[in-house]
Amino acid sequence: MRILASSDIHSPKWTGKFLISLKRKIVDGGFDLFVLAGDLAERGGYKHLYPIYEELKDRRCVAVFGNEDFRNFRERYKEEYPSFTWLDDSSEVFRIGTKRVLVVGSEGVLQRPTRFQRLLGIDESYFKKRMERIDELLCEEADFRILVTHYASSLETVLGEKESIYPYLGYPLVEKVRCAPDIAIHGHAHFAKRTLYFNGKTKVYNVALPANQDVVKIDVPNIVTDSNDRDEREKEVK
Numbered sequence: 001m002r003i004l005a006s007s008d009i010h011s012p013k014w015t016g017k018f019l020i021s022l023k024r025k026i027v028d029g030g031f032d033l034f035v036l037a038g039d040l041a042e043r044g045g046y047k048h049l050y051p052i053y054e055e056l057k058d059r060r061c062v063a064v065f066g067n068e069d070f071r072n073f074r075e076r077y078k079e080e081y082p083s084f085t086w087l088d089d090s091s092e093v094f095r096i097g098t099k100r101v102l103v104v105g106s107e108g109v110l111q112r113p114t115r116f117q118r119l120l121g122i123d124e125s126y127f128k129k130r131m132e133r134i135d136e137l138l139c140e141e142a143d144f145r146i147l148v149t150h151y152a153s154s155l156e157t158v159l160g161e162k163e164s165i166y167p168y169l170g171y172p173l174v175e176k177v178r179c180a181p182d183i184a185i186h187g188h189a190h191f192a193k194r195t196l197y198f199n200g201k202t203k204v205y206n207v208a209l210p211a212n213q214d215v216v217k218i219d220v221p222n223i224v225t226d227s228n229d230r231d232e233r234e235k236e237v238k
Contacts, residue, residue, distance in 0.1 A: 001096055001223035002029060005207040006215045007037035007150065007187025010068060011048040014209050021215040022055060028217075032096055032225050034059055036084070037187040037207055038066025038107065038150030044073045046080060057083045060094065064105040066150035066187065087148065089130060091137045097225040102142030106134055108151030108186065112167035131173065139179040144223060147181040149173070151188050157206040160193030174202045183218065 004025055009018045025031070034056055040063065041048045063084045065074055078086050085092055087105020094101045109127045110117075138145055152158050152170025161169060174184050180202050190210040197204040207216040 001033070001099075001101075001220040001225050002031045003033045003035060003146075003183070003185075003218040003220065004031040004215050005035035005037060005185050005205065005218060006209050006212075007066065008039040008190060008208040008210055009036075009052065010039055010042040011045070011052060013042050015048070015051055017213070018052065018209060018215065019055060025215050025217060031217075032060065033094070033101075033103075034061040035103075035146075035148055035185050035207070036061065036063040037148055037185055038064050039068040039187060040066065040077075041069060043068055044070030046073050046077050049077070049081060053081045053084070057081070061085065062087060062092070062103050062105060062148060064088065064148050064150055065107050067107070089133050089137075091140060093140070093142060097223050099143040099223045100141070101144045101146065101223070102138075102140055103146045103148060104134060104137040104181070105148045106130060106150075108149030108153065108188075109134070109171040109173060110151055110168055111171050114168050127171070131171070131176070134173065135177045135179075138177050138181060144220070145179065145181040145183075147173070147177075147184040149184075149186045151186060152206065153184040153186045154197055154199060154204045156197040156199070157186070157194055157204050158189040158192050160211075161189050161191050174199050174204055183220070185218075 061084050089106045091104045109131045113122045153173040158169045184204045187208040192206050192211045195206040
């Protein structure tokens with residue numbers, strides 16, 4: 001199985017860079033699943049996602065929201081871009097090859113809410129409940145588990161950012177959950193110098209476009225797929 005993943009496109013800011021990289025990756029071998037890990041449009045400007053959607057709408061694509069994908073516009077994202085599987089503290093199982101692949105998606109967890117979030121009534125208990133939800137979803141039955149968040153799911157993949165802002169970049173989810181994912185994908189940390197980290201069996205990828213300057217390719221050799229595989233979603237979003 002081949003996964004392509006990216007985040008922090010902040011369209012239209014880096015739309016051109018994203019599309020050039022995407023087309024190069026498709027020519028290089030295609031993909032079975034595309035993951036968009038949040039901050040897709042600049043300051044909630046969901047209309048700017050259209051050129052990206054046009055390239056991906058006929059493919060299997062999972063997306064989560066980032067902090068720049070403002071809450072009051074999230075239903076509009078779902079309405080405007082319906083072929084994407086939008087995961088918001090929810091999960092979906094895909095049949096890929098012969099395997100049941102569980103994808104758990106969320107905006108993610110912070111160690112400490114930002115000042116703006118506190119003004120919106122978001123406190124530590126809010127993120128505690130979200131972590132509990134993610135932990136529950138990851139323990140669903142599956143052959144392979146993928147965790148997708150916008151905020152970093154390990155602080156090892158924000159290395160390169162200022163240490164003083166680590167609490168506002170993510171939380172060590174993969175080190176805390178009961179059922180560790182096989183792959184964890186996140187964004188948010190634009191200036192990270194380490195974008196891949198191994199925690200036990202879990203490979204953690206920071207796929208932020210500013211950090212990688214490219215769409216990230218993830219090969220999963222133990223899941224064999226047919227190039228003509230068009231399997232449908234196995235169950236509805238929870």
